[in-house]
Amino acid sequence: MTFATRVRTAILEVFAETGIAPSPAGVAERLGSEVEPVLEAWDRLREGRAIVSGEDGVSIRMANPFSGIPTEHTFESAGVRYYANCAWDALGIPAALGRGGTVGSRCAHSGEPLRLEVADDGPEPCGWVFHSLVPAAHWWDDIGFT
Secondary structure, rough: OOOOHHHHHHHHHHHHOOOOOHHHHHHHHOOOOOHHHHHHHHHHHHHHOOOOEEOOOOOOOEEEEEEOOOOOOOHHHHHEEEEEHHHHHHHHHHHHHOOOOOEEEEEOOOOOOOEEEEEEEEEOOOOOOOOOOOHHHHHHHHHOHH
């Protein structure tokens, strides 16, 4: 396993445990490493679109399906609130964690709050429709907007 893969795994583990994005120093400590190699791996992960940095260039804005910033799209499970980048990612978090909980979002048309129970084997039946204004082929043109 490459060091960048170990860094990515550590990032996702911290998100899974806490719902919060780790810092480079936190990942370095977790891996028993110095911060500089972690920052170098951070750059490779950004280049490979495995993470998206915040405006400061260091914090994590996205490590799919997790969001490093609060959003209206959430998943709550085992006493932890996770933020997702979009409604679709809110359904990706329980799949990534392998456990049920409650997805929260809102209808973009009406503003109505949406809640969906997700069991270990998937979500309850619902009439939700997911719509993206941007075709998938263009998501990375402005991933923060998408």
